[in-house]
Amino acid sequence: MSAPITAAAPSSDALVLASIANSIGTITLNNSTRRNALSEVLLDQVIAALDDFKTKEVRVVILRAFEGATVWSAGHDIKELPQANQDPLGYSDPLERALRAVRAFPAPVIAMVHGSVWGGAFDLVASCDMIIADETCSFAITPANLGLPYNTTGLMHFLGRLPINLVKELFFTAAPIKGNDAYKWGIVNHLVPSAELEAFTTDFATKITKKAPLAISVAKEQLRILTDYQPIAAQIFEQLQEMRRTVYDSKDYTEGIQAFLQKRPAVFTGK
Amino acid sequence: MSAPITAAAPSSDALVLASIANSIGTITLNNSTRRNALSEVLLDQVIAALDDFKTKEVRVVILRAFEGATVWSAGHDIKELPQANQDPLGYSDPLERALRAVRAFPAPVIAMVHGSVWGGAFDLVASCDMIIADETCSFAITPANLGLPYNTTGLMHFLGRLPINLVKELFFTAAPIKGNDAYKWGIVNHLVPSAELEAFTTDFATKITKKAPLAISVAKEQLRILTDYQPIAAQIFEQLQEMRRTVYDSKDYTEGIQAFLQKRPAVFTGK
Amino acid sequence: MSAPITAAAPSSDALVLASIANSIGTITLNNSTRRNALSEVLLDQVIAALDDFKTKEVRVVILRAFEGATVWSAGHDIKELPQANQDPLGYSDPLERALRAVRAFPAPVIAMVHGSVWGGAFDLVASCDMIIADETCSFAITPANLGLPYNTTGLMHFLGRLPINLVKELFFTAAPIKGNDAYKWGIVNHLVPSAELEAFTTDFATKITKKAPLAISVAKEQLRILTDYQPIAAQIFEQLQEMRRTVYDSKDYTEGIQAFLQKRPAVFTGK
Amino acid sequence: MSAPITAAAPSSDALVLASIANSIGTITLNNSTRRNALSEVLLDQVIAALDDFKTKEVRVVILRAFEGATVWSAGHDIKELPQANQDPLGYSDPLERALRAVRAFPAPVIAMVHGSVWGGAFDLVASCDMIIADETCSFAITPANLGLPYNTTGLMHFLGRLPINLVKELFFTAAPIKGNDAYKWGIVNHLVPSAELEAFTTDFATKITKKAPLAISVAKEQLRILTDYQPIAAQIFEQLQEMRRTVYDSKDYTEGIQAFLQKRPAVFTGK
Amino acid sequence: MSAPITAAAPSSDALVLASIANSIGTITLNNSTRRNALSEVLLDQVIAALDDFKTKEVRVVILRAFEGATVWSAGHDIKELPQANQDPLGYSDPLERALRAVRAFPAPVIAMVHGSVWGGAFDLVASCDMIIADETCSFAITPANLGLPYNTTGLMHFLGRLPINLVKELFFTAAPIKGNDAYKWGIVNHLVPSAELEAFTTDFATKITKKAPLAISVAKEQLRILTDYQPIAAQIFEQLQEMRRTVYDSKDYTEGIQAFLQKRPAVFTGK
Amino acid sequence: MSAPITAAAPSSDALVLASIANSIGTITLNNSTRRNALSEVLLDQVIAALDDFKTKEVRVVILRAFEGATVWSAGHDIKELPQANQDPLGYSDPLERALRAVRAFPAPVIAMVHGSVWGGAFDLVASCDMIIADETCSFAITPANLGLPYNTTGLMHFLGRLPINLVKELFFTAAPIKGNDAYKWGIVNHLVPSAELEAFTTDFATKITKKAPLAISVAKEQLRILTDYQPIAAQIFEQLQEMRRTVYDSKDYTEGIQAFLQKRPAVFTGK
Numbered sequence A, B, C, D, E, F: 001m002s003a004p005i006t007a008a009a010p011s012s013d014a015l016v017l018a019s020i021a022n023s024i025g026t027i028t029l030n031n032s033t034r035r036n037a038l039s040e041v042l043l044d045q046v047i048a049a050l051d052d053f054k055t056k057e058v059r060v061v062i063l064r065a066f067e068g069a070t071v072w073s074a075g076h077d078i079k080e081l082p083q084a085n086q087d088p089l090g091y092s093d094p095l096e097r098a099l100r101a102v103r104a105f106p107a108p109v110i111a112m113v114h115g116s117v118w119g120g121a122f123d124l125v126a127s128c129d130m131i132i133a134d135e136t137c138s139f140a141i142t143p144a145n146l147g148l149p150y151n152t153t154g155l156m157h158f159l160g161r162l163p164i165n166l167v168k169e170l171f172f173t174a175a176p177i178k179g180n181d182a183y184k185w186g187i188v189n190h191l192v193p194s195a196e197l198e199a200f201t202t203d204f205a206t207k208i209t210k211k212a213p214l215a216i217s218v219a220k221e222q223l224r225i226l227t228d229y230q231p232i233a234a235q236i237f238e239q240l241q242e243m244r245r246t247v248y249d250s251k252d253y254t255e256g257i258q259a260f261l262q263k264r265p266a267v268f269t270g271k
C-alpha cells in the first residue's frame, strides 16, 4: 500500500514499546507479524504504558506504529471475539478498557498515523485527542463487514468528531477513507508529508509540554464527560441493548466472523 | 396463607379470563395449578386481552386473580428463565412485554389484590396504575433469592412509588411486606376488608368510567414518560449492563435457579 | 363543608390582601363571591405581592384564604379557560406564571389551608414549599372532570411530592382527598386543629425567620431545579404535546367546560 | 437552472414511483406540475413505499426526483399549512411522519439530489442517512421567509450534521447553499458530475447491499436515538413551545403564508 | 435525652471500631468526647474500615455509635469547615468522600440509630441503604443554622427518600424530627424498642447475608446511579454553583460558623 | 499583523460605540490603548448596547472592532482576573454575562472580524451567531497559556461549532488558527477580502432584516437551549467543579497570570 519508511522491522519481543523523552511519552505498537492487531496482550501493554506515564507526569503521549508499518493497526483481533451469543464489545472488553485509558489519560494523547487504520483501531485513534497523519493514512470502520453490533458509546466517539452523514457512510460501507478526505472531514488535525511526519509530531507535542498541564488536564476531562456521558432514556437504552443482542446472536454474526477468519467474502442474509 | 374467598376454583382451560362490563374490562389470572405463574403463555393472553380492550374502548381495566386464590401470582415462571449466560430480563422477555402493555394501556389499570404477590408479579402490580388490596395481601421482590440481576427500568418502577430505603429493603431481603405495612408505605392505594374488595374495586372503577377518558389517557402517558424514560449517562449504562452480565454468568445465578426448582435453600458464594 | 372560623366575611375590594409583620409576608386570597377562583386579576395580585415582598426582604410567606372561607380556592377560573383549540395551560397562562412566582420566590412559602382546595389551587399549594392545614382541608385535582390535558411540568409538581400511584388516583378520579389521608400521604406537613391553625403557622414561620436566609434561598432554588428541570427526550416531548393538543381540540374538552359552566354533569365520549 | 438530464417528463398519475432491483428500493418523487411539493398525498405515498420495502427486506433505499427535475422538491406544500393559530409542524403533520419513516427505516436511505431542495425538502434529505448530489444541487431552509416557527427536533436534524454557525446562517438568511459549499460543509457526502450521478449512486448503494444488514440496522437506530432523543429540561421545553405558539399566532406568520401564495415578497413587522 | 444502653463507655483510642462476625461488618463511631463529630480523622477511619470490609467480602455492614451514646453523631466537625471563601462541601471534602464510600460499597450498609443525628450525620445515615432506629432517635439537617450552602448531590440524597415538602421543612427549619415522625415519613425502615435494637438489627442483617450477594450488589449500584447521577442542564448548574458561592462568601456564613463555635445564637442579616 | 483598514484611530472616550441604521445595530469595540481587552467596563457597555437595541427592535447586530484594529480583541482583561483561590470564570463574571447577553439576544448577532482574536474574545465571537472575517483573522484559545481552568459551558460553546479534535488542539496548544484554516474548519462562515469585509457584512445583515424576525428569534432561542442546556450527571458536575478548583488554587495558575502580566513566558510545574 505504501513504501516502508525504514527497512528495519522492529525486533523486540514486546508487542508495545514505551519510552519517555522531554516529558513526551511514546507508545509504539510493535507487532508486525500480526499487523498490530489489537489483541488483549497488546492492549494491556498499552494500558500499562499509560499507567506508567501517569506516575511519571508525562505531559503528552504519542501513540504510533513501528517504523515501516504499512498497516498502522489491523484493528480488533478477530480471533479473540466471541464466536456467538455474547456481547463482543462489553464494557470490560480489552479494547474498551484501552479506549477508556486513552480518553481518561490526564494529558493529551496524539495519534501519529502512517498507513491504514482498521476497525477497532479507528476507534482507538478517534479516542486519541488529536490525529496527525501523512498521505498514506486511511481509516475504516468495519462492523458492517463482520455483522457485529457496535456499542453505543463507540458510536458516540465518532459522532462528536464528524458530521452524522459521514459517520453513517463509514459504518454502512466499511470503505476506507483516504488521507485528503480524512483531512477534509476533520478526522485528521494535520496532514503532513511522510518524510516530515515524525518531526512535525514531535514538534507539535513539544509545544504542548510548555503549556499549563493542569488547565489542559481539566479541559480534557470536561470534554470527555460532555461526550462520553451523554444521557439516554433508560427504556430506550434497554431496547437498543436487546437489538444488539439479536445481532450478536444472529447467523450473520457467525458468518461474518467465520468469513473473516477464512479470508473469504461473507454472505449475509439478514438473519 | 389466607382463607379462600370462595370454595369454587375456576374450571376453564384458559390461563386468563377476560370480560367487559359497563366499560370496565376485567382480566382474571386463572391458572390455579401453577399459582398464576407468569409464563409466556399466560402473559401473552394478558397482552391479547389488553389489545382487545383497547379496540373496544374500555375505560378502566381491573387485573385480578381467580376467586379463592391465596397466591395472587407466584411471579416469573422460573422454568422459563434462561439457565445461564443470557439476560433473564431482556427487553422482549414476555414479562417485560406485559409490563409495557400495562404501562402503555391508554386507560387506568387497577390491580385488585387478594393474597400474596411474588417477584415479577410485584413488578406487574406496581406497573398497574393503582393497587386496591385486602388484608391478606403481601408483596415480595425476590431476585436476591435467585441471584438474578434486575433490569434498570424494573428498579425504576419501584423508585417512583416508594422511598429508596424501602425499595432497598425489599430487594435486599426478599422478605414479603404485609397488608398494613404495604398500605403505610403507599404500595397499596386502598386496603379494604376481603369481603368488600370486589365491590369496592368495582365501585372505584365505575367512578373513573364517568371521567374524561382523553384527559386521563394523556396524563397516564405523561407520567409514564416521566418515570420510564429517565435519562442515564451512556457510558454508565454500559457499565451497569456489564455488571448485570457478570451476575447472570455467575455460579450463584445457576445455583439460585436450581435451588428454586429443587425447592431447597440456595447456597450463595458471591462468585 | 366546615364551620366558618369567623362570621365576618371580608369586605375589601381587593381580591388579594398583603401585609408584612415580623419579616413574615402574608397573602390572603380574598374573593368570597367567586370562592377565591384563580382568575387572572387575582393571580396578578398574588404575583405583585410576591414581587413586593421580594424587595422588602421578607423571610417567609404565608399564603392563605380569608378567614371563614370554607373553600380555600375553587381553582382555575373556568370562564377564563379557552373554549377550544388552544392550550389551556400554556407557559404564560396566569396560573402558570403564579406557580413559577411561588416556586422561584427566594424564601419559603407556606400554604395555610382551611377548607377545600380544588384543581389549579391544588397545584398552587403543592407549589408552596410546605402545607400546614387543619381537619377541614381537602384537595382535588380536577382535569378528569373537565377533559383538560394537564401540562407536563404540572404533573411533575405532584410526582415529586407523592407516590405515583396516589398521583394517578388523584388525577384519574378527581375525588377530593381529606385531611387525615392528606396527612398520611404527606401532602400536608402538619395537620392541626382549626382553632390552632393560625397560631401554629405563625409560630412555624417565625422560627424560619431566625434561620440563615441565604442558605435557605439557595437550597430552595436547588430543589426547584432538580424538580422542575428534569430532562425529557425532545422527540417524546413533541409527541406528548401533540397528544395534549388532540385533547384540547376534542369534543370532550368543550363538553367538560360547558358542563361545568352549566353546573351539570359532563357526558364524555372519548372523542 | 440546469439542463434537463432527460427530455422526457414522467407521465404516470402516481405522485411517487417505487421499484426494487437488486435489493435496492428506489422512490422517485414524480409530481412535476407541483415541483414535487411535499403534499400529504405525496408523503403518504413515500411512507407507503417505505412500508412496502420493509416487508420486502430491501437493503438500501434511494430517494430521488424524477429525471429532468430542476427542482428536486419545492418543500412543504404551503397550501396545506394551517393559516393561523395551529402548530404548522405538529408531531403528526405529514412531513413529520415522513421524516420519522425515513429516520426509522431499518436500512440506509440515500438521497440522490439533482436540482434545488427547498424548505421541508431539505429536512427530508437531511433525514436521509447520506446525500449524493451533483453540481446542480442547492439547499435552502425557508422558515425565515414564511414567519414559521420550526420545531425543536427539526432543528436537531441539522445540528447533528452541521456546525451551529452554518445552521444559523441557513435558518436566518433562507438563502440557498450551492453544490461546492454544500460539499465543503458536509451536507453532501459525495458531489459527482450530473452525468455520473445515477451510476455513482447505484454503485454506492450496491456496495452497501453486500454488507451485514443487521449490524447496519442497529447502528442506524443507535444513531437515531442519540440524535433525536436528546433530553431537554421539561420547563424549558414548555417555554419554547409557548414561544413557538406566539409565532404561529402572529400577524407575520399569516403574512408570510399569504405572501408566498400570492407570489409577492412578505413584509414582516415582528408582530 | 435517654438512658444509656450500657454503663461502660468505650475506652479505645481509635475514633472508629471495626469488626467482622458472620459476614457482617460493624463500624462503631467511638468518639464520645467529641460526640462522634465527623472529623476528617474519624471519617478516614470509616472509609478505611469499608475498604477493609470490601477485601474481606463482608455481606452487610452495620454503622452504629458506641453503646450508650445519646448523640449518634453531632455531624460535621464545624471546626474543620473553611471559615470563608471556600466551598465547605467540595467533592473531596472528607464527609463527601465518606458518603461516596458508603453509597458505593458493594453490599448493603445499615445505619443502626440510637440517639440524635445532626447535620452531616443525617446525610451519612441517609446515604446508608436502610435505617433501623429506636424511639430515642431524632434527625436534623442544620445548614440553615449555619448559613451553609448545601451541595446539590447532598440535596438529592434526601429528595429520593422523602416527599419534597418534608425535605424543605427539614432544611428550612433545621428542627429535629423525632422517632415516630421519622418512621411515619419513611426516614426509618424499622422503629424498634431500644432494648431490642441491637438484636433486631443483627437478625435483619443476618438474613441478608443468606441472600445472593451479586444480585444485591448490582441492584444497589443501579439505584445509586439512578439517584446520584440525575442530569442537570449545564448552564443551570453553573448558576447554582455561583449562588452557592455567594452564600459561602457571605457575612452570614461567617456569623453562622462563629456563633456555633461560640455556642451562641447566630444573628443573620441575609448579607 | 495586518494593514490598518483606516489610518484614523477612534478618539471617543467610550470603550464601545453603538449605532443603529436600517434596523441594523452596530457595536464597535473601541479601546485601542488596551487592544479592546474585555474589561468589565467595556463589557458592561456591550451589554448596555444590546439592551438598548432590544428595546429598539433592531433586527440584526454587527459586533466589530474599531477600524484599523489589528487586534480585534486581546481577550479577557487579565488584570481583572482573580489572582488565586476564586473561580476566574464564575457565572456572574463580566465576560460570562456578556456571552449570555449575546447568546440570548433575540435577533442574530454577527461578528465581523478583522485581525486577531484572543482568549475570551474567541468565546465572544463563537457566541455570536455567525462570523464573517477577512484574511487577517486569527483565533486562539489561551487558558493553556495561563493555567486557567475553563468553565464547562464555555467548552460547550466550541463543541457545538467544531469537531472535538480541533477543539482539543485549540485548547491544548493555545496556538492561533489563521484565516484559511478557520474557514476550512467552519469557525468562519464567510472569508472575504479585507477591502470587502464591511460591505459584505452590511449586505449580509441587510438581507436578514427582510426576513421574519419572530421565526428567527425562536429558532435562535431553540438552538441556544439545545447547546447551552445539555444535561450532565450531577455528581460528575461536582467532581469537575472540584477539579477546576484545584486548578485555580494551584501555583501554576498564579504563575500563569503573573507571567502574562510581566510579559515573560510562564514556567509550569503541574502543581
Ligand code: NI
Pocket (backbone or CB within 6 Å): A001, A002, A003, A004, A005, A068, A069, A070, A115, A136
Ligand atoms: Ni508506507
Ligand code: NI
Pocket (backbone or CB within 6 Å): D001, D002, D003, D004, D005, D068, D069, D070, D114, D115, D136
Ligand atoms: Ni438540471
Ligand code: NI
Pocket (backbone or CB within 6 Å): E001, E002, E003, E004, E005, E068, E069, E070, E114, E115, E136
Ligand atoms: Ni439514650
